[in-house]
Amino acid sequence: MAISRARLLRDLLPVLNDMFGLGLELNYPTSRDEARRARVKYYFTGKVCRQGHTALRLTHNMSCVECNEIYQRAVCDRRRAQSASKKSPGVTPMGRLDANWKPTIIEEK
Numbered sequence: 001m002a003i004s005r006a007r008l009l010r011d012l013l014p015v016l017n018d019m020f021g022l023g024l025e026l027n028y029p030t031s032r033d034e035a036r037r038a039r040v041k042y043y044f045t046g047k048v049c050r051q052g053h054t055a056l057r058l059t060h061n062m063s064c065v066e067c068n069e070i071y072q073r074a075v076c077d078r079r080r081a082q083s084a085s086k087k088s089p090g091v092t093p094m095g096r097l098d099a100n101w102k103p104t105i106i107e108e109k
């Protein structure tokens with residue numbers, strides 16, 4: 001399962017802090033404008049998204065990272081299903097050739 005870097009960092013940081021007695025904090029901009037100015041990929045408003053996540057947001061589309069992950073997974077699943085239905089199992093490229101097909105033999109002079 002793919003996991004976003006932002007989420008991994010968020011989940012991992014408290015563990016690292018506990019293990020090594022660190023006081024590291026994630027310092028994200030608190031608004032999209034601030035994030036744009038700082039040219040960073042994520043910001044954190046602390047507000048709850050439509051689906052009830054309190055997560056980082058993507059600067060480029062304001063989407064919550066959790067929602068974005070769910071959406072991306074759905075897109076992947078749909079594409080996988082589409083490509084699986086296109087393939088007809090057991091048919092090789094040679095199998096598609098006409099029964100009367102013969103190779104063209106080019107003789108060297």
Ligand SMILES: [Zn+2]
Pocket residue numbers: 049050051052053064065066067068
């Ligand atoms: Zn969300």
